[in-house]
Amino acid sequence: MQSPAALATHPAATPRVRELESSNHLLGDRAALDAAWERNGYWFFRDVLDRGAVARLRAVYMQLLGGxxxxxxxxxxxxxxxxxxxGFPFRMDPLSKRKAWQPFVREPAIHAFFRHLLQDEPFWIPTVEYRATPPAADRTRSRLDFVHQDGFYNKGIPFRICWIPLAEIDDEVGGLILGEGLHRGPILHDTQQPPLYPIPEGAVPADRWRRTTYRPGDVLLMDLNTPHTGLANHSDRFRLSMDIRVMGANEDPPMVGRLTVVEAHAVELEGEDGRSGRFVVDEASYCRGLDGQQVPLADIATRFHVGDEVILAARDGRATIMRPIH
Structure with a gap:
């Protein structure tokens, strides 16, 4: 059985990996869901999201592609x-500017599913990636785009990654692939290689990779420390998906708002939900730019500005992470 690890010698091949484990039968059983999360580092649900809501979001993507x-x-x-x-916006900036995720999560059927799943009001963190990935021009390279653990770049925000396919995504189209059961182990990122601190090749054992053929209505939630990546698109179609971060409203969510003061070693923020404050920014704070790279402490006052929309988590008056909203 070929695995992603073999892509170094067979770069254009499609990895053959085991199927994701479905959690549909666990819905409504909090203890069983928690046990599956602890064991696997993810929940995969088949055909649980309202297809009409998914289709309406997909139509927004297709309108942009047509434009x-x-x-x-x-x-x-x-x-x-x-x-x-x-000139094609590979990061789908027009959708970011219009906050296309908001009407979707406000759809009654979508809200009801996540309210039932979390047994809490969902708090949506506006860190959103809109993917309309065209077919890869170079199909000789490894299909693993960029293996990473979100938690490494988002210290202090205990969210769940929520990845939603908007069309069928089979082996050729690619889609998300994850390393099962590695979320409780050590962080795999190489801290000696700033600014992106990549995970070394082969750090995810070949037998841990999991994926499936994704369809509209499916949703995959992952632990913030589950290693994952996208697979390069080897089809003739665009790969359509959205990923966002969610947590319960009672799980100490971060503040989302605008900076009112920016200094070399401190910022002040006015949050959308009424929370606000002044927070120290030091070497232990992980401040990142729109490109995902860590912003050096000396550059905070020039890279962040009064009026910027940010997500900020803090502990004891110190920012653990600050990142712009895009």
Whole structure:
């Protein structure tokens, strides 16, 4: 059986890995859900999200693709038509600016599912990635895009990663692949290689990789320390997905708001929910830019500005993480 580890010698191959374990049968059983999370580092639910809500979000993506002339917005397969991708917003910035995630999570059926799952009001952290990934131009490289653990870059925010496919994502299209059961082990990132601190090749054992064929209505939630990555798209279609972070409203969520003061070693924030304060920023704080890289302490006052929207978690008056909203 070929594994992602073998991609170093067979870079264009599709990894054959075991299926994700479904958690559908555990819904409503808090103890069983917690045990599965502790064991695997994820929950995968098949066909639980309202397909109408998913289709409405997908339509927003397709409208954007049509506007850039790279796909027919009415094409149910979201096939790439071969047009130039020069100027195409690979980070889907227009969707970030319009906060396309908000109408989706406010849909009654979507809210009800997450309220039932978490047994709490969902608190959505506005760290969102909109993916409309075109077919890879170079298919000789490893299909593993960038293996990482979100927790390394988000210290102090105990969220769950929520990844939602908006169309069928099979082996060729790629999609998300994760390392099962590695969320309670050591952090795998190499702290000697700033600013991205990559996970070394082979750090995830080959037999731990898991994925499946994803379909609209599915949702995958992962522990913030579960190593994962996307697989390069080797199909003729765009890969459509959204990932966002969620936690219970009673789980000490971070503050989301605007900076009112920015100094070399401190910031002040006015939160959207009424929480506010002044927070020390020091060498132990992980401040990151829009590119995901850590901002050196000496550059805080020039990289962050009054009025910037940020997510900030703090402990004892010190910022543990600060990152811009995009």
């Amino acid at each position: 850039y002339g790279v796909a027919d917005p009415a094409d149910p397969e979201a096939r790439y038509n071969g047009a130039s991708l020069e």
